Amino acid sequence: MKKSVFLGAATVAGLLAVAVSAQASTLDDVKARGELICGVNTGLTGFGAPDANGNYQGFDVAICQAVAAAVLGDPAAVKYVPTTGETRFTALASGEVDMLARNSTWTFSRDNDLKLDFVAVNYYDGQGFMVHKDLGVSSAKELDGATICIQTGTTTELNLADFFKANGMSYTPVTVADDSEAQRQYLAGACDAFTTDASGLAATRATLPDAENHIILPEIISKEPLGPVVRHGDNNWGDIVRWTYYALVTAEEKGITQANLDETAATSTDPETRRLLGVDGDLGAMMGLDAEWAKRAIAANGNYGEIFASTIGEATPIGLARGLNALWTQGGLQYAPPFR
């Protein structure tokens, strides 16, 4: 009797004690800590992986470094937290990481139901198929009845199911745990086709010993806008990540590179360039940063085009073409709103 009364009382007391504490802003947290905590992939060639000395490098990682440079003035002031497909959004939502720069697709339900904010798209991707040349298949529409290797826990498997359903075809999924496992299974012939984001396919194909025997089918069956993610509700922090990224894109558009950065800042007459680099106006203060934030972000790893070229571009072993990720002026989709 006593026990149940007490239990009830304690529960009620617990319920009454509910009080939502106001969360401090992420920007203040980061500044106080002197370090940006960035959620990255546990290892994805070209996009984010540690090298032999444990330094993270890659296309996604460069965004973290740019934000750290903009906010803290030091691109190295980043702590990388490797996240898996299952733990990434929880790590972000729980405040374990300040931002996520980890090939995550922007979808409606993630944006709304998971209470996340996708601030920008740093890589426009799409799901494709890779097959052995001697399979004699030239289109994804001919894959009826095929066995397909697919990574679990991602949007890819939903897209695959939708694509085959829409075309009235059947398939056997071979689920694999990660990218390198998928590659091994595909090479061993455990599946007829390997499906993942086209960038991943190209990266995989580039490292195969017999790349010429494998083809990537022309169909892209989904839209995969990949981009940095922040928590819902802290708009200022979201703005900082978003505009740091746009600063990199605008820098490419304006021809500002790591090499000519100081020179441009000193000599440029273009009003937007001057505003961007903090020579004129006070754009940084509007976000709670100083005037030279964008200059530091660009200095970290160069502009968008330079980052692309040095991590995943055609000169690297991964050899991705710009494609959709070219600037809008060159027929691509990368388009930054004006700095004004």
Add this chain to the structure above:
Amino acid sequence: MSNNNASFVRTEMLGSQEPPTSERGAIKWVRENLFSSALNSILTLLGVAAIYLIISGSLPWFLHGVWNASSMGECRQIVADNYGEGASGACWAMIHERWHQYMFGFYPRELYWRPVTAFALMIVSLAPVLYYNNRRTDTVMTGVVSVLLMLALWGVNTPGSVFAAVFLLFAVIVAVARVAPKYLVWVTILFPAVGFLLLWGGSVWSPVGAMAGFVLIGITYSLTKDRLGVPVGTGVGVIIASIWWLFIQSHVTGPLASAMNLGFEKVDSDQFGGFLLAFVIGVTAISASLPVGILLALGRRSDMPLIKALSVGFIEFIRGVPLITMLFTASLLLQYFLPPQTKFDLILRVIILVTVFSAAYIAEVIRGGLAALPKGQYEAADALGLDYWQAQRLIIMPQALKISIPGIVSSFIGLFKDTTLVALVGLADPLQGITKIVRADINWKGIYWEPYIFVGLIFFVVCFSMSRYSMYLENKLKRDHR
């Protein structure tokens, strides 16, 4: 006898005849051990065939191994050059280049001496528990550990001054083991603080402050136990220590640190990886779970129904769910159960949950030890007029724990193997975490067997030697009981 001159009687014995060829030497052994019956012959042939198949299938691959190359492609090229197109060979060059990541993860390279020294100290700190203060074994053991440590330190390019300091420290330890082995227990008592300091670095004062809390518990306990009894006395001690840890410690250690800045360079736990991580998780969880496990085991045998019900419920719940769910709880759920703004890093959360997990298993091991004690021991304690805690402390626990050591060691082996699962929540364990990182490097994309063989071999060596040691201990303890 000697005066018997009959010629038909032998005067001396004949030497014994050689046994027939089928009954001696290798042939006898083969007959008895390999072909004693039809079934046995078949089994032998099958066994030999299995061994032959395994060796013939994998030996060329091992023999064609390449030790010096900078990428997978180069490895393939070298094998093709040396053994012809189509030959397959291992690419050990990857291990050669990345072994340090398998051992230490991303721990700063110039600080490798710290985990190595901590590991050696850990083995020394086990001495009082496992060797029962035997002067000879203690000396031999500490001596061997010191020599191995010096070799390892030399291997990881330790700076000279550090080398000298560690050498001095271990010289002292060996001397203590030689002269007064019972003082080695101080290494055990201080190891948690020292180990923490060596691995994570930071100011000396925070582990000192943490240890001070335990000293407070001890003082309160000895002052109050006669008046309040053991449980209440300990409870008061824990409350006082908690007040110290939560509210006072930072105010004392902070000024101390600024006044006298002693300490090591800080290393964040996200830089831990490989076997270092496996050992940190395994050792911390097992040692932290020992006290909890003892309490749970006593609780399970308690006369108080509520205590018993809670202990049984806890133990059975934990033993009923897979470790993976505990790890995912650490990575996904723990933040729901803790006050907002509480920030632990993932490794700490994993250690906490793994500790909770192993506490349930240790509790069962110790319960087994308690059950194995003859009932006479309990009755003797009662007859002497000892109360419950005195009996536990003086009679029951020393014996029960001794019996449980092999069980605890095998729990540790199991847990150590299970630390490979932390890869599934994104930590850099040696088996999958580090291997994945290596494979993400464009140079080593496509490497498959080598990392698994390397990691598997190390696991085997560590676990096998531990299990052999625990078997030896078991035999020794059995003899003690007779």
Add this chain to the structure above:
Amino acid sequence: MAIAATTPKETFRLSMLIYDTRYRSYTIQFVVLVLFVAFLAWLLNNTIINLAAKDKDINFSFLFQRAGYDLDQQLIPYTNDSTHGRALFVGLLNTLIVAVFGCFFATIIGVVAGVLRLSHNWVVSRLMTVYVETFRNIPLLLWIILAFVILSETAPSPRDFKVTDEMVAAGTEPAAHMILWDTVAITNRGTNIPMPYVDHHIGTLNFLDVPFNLTVAVALLIVLAGGYVNRIINRRAQVIQETTGVRPTTWWQSILVLFGPLVVYLWAMGLHWDLPVLGGFNFAGGINVAHSFTALLIAISLYTGAFIAEAVRGGILAISRGQTEAAFALGVRPGRTMQLVILPQALRVIIPPLISQYLNLTKNTTLGMAISYLDLKGTLGGITLNQTGRELECMLLMMAIYLTLSLIISSMMNVYNTAMKLKER
């Protein structure tokens, strides 16, 4: 209160709650209860605050929403239009089937290895020692991955089975063959085994959208009934043996009762086997068993088998040598001694560790995650969690299910253990 009644008249003072050992236990229990409830309340409170801060709720309705993903092994009908709840169920069945088969094979492997390790045959006993020690001392995760890789790397591709017209003309053989009289095809995509198929169906019963095949159910009933009749026959034989000393020959009756009705039934229903046939990209027909299942099963059986072997060896060694000597003195052959004298006694020592190995095996099936075996962890705790983002609900549900499974297994085995116990007077 019982204690208070038996105590001689001594007035109760409040201080006795601390100083009197009779009452102290009440104080301690009360304090522990208060602390425990406070702890629970604290956890609950934190959870509510955290959920509110993240603007989330606890809601299991996602279980009834469309899952949208495909699974490569399903024991009950499932498509990507099915609900997350059904995906959970498919995953649970996948867990169970590995656990059941795993326990079965692990027991066989373990008993054989445990007995052979004590064999006088040097090669065999050493081989078994190497097997047991290797498997016990290397993480299961590694074995699972290795088994998986070996299966998919060494098995031939379906293309290798193809017999083309040119090959027939040239008289060459295809690179790979089906095994077991062309009934089983092991390819690098999975193992194709024949599927039993009947012409005349009794029908299916749909229960909660799960179809129960009545033809199979009737077959099971016949087998059970046969077993029951067989028991009666044996008991009768036992009675006759005890009264007359002569055991009547019953083996032909047993065989007739056990298999006769089943054979007749299956013949009447028109049983035939649907064999795997090469077609298009892959083998069609039969049942395709994914390598993730096979690899997990092999690895987990061998791994647990090594532990069971140790338990069996320990059990056999625990039986005193006098038992063997007594049996030999009676003229019993070594094999029969093991079977009739040693193993039945050793069983009592073996069963408790065996139970915990079965529990471990069931829990270890979650490691199938490393090779993407879609068990409960793969569906509910993997893809569903990932797609819906409801980690709290998914993890709690998963823990509850595993806990229930473990409790069921341990209680069933405990019942068996009690039944097997030495009946001491």
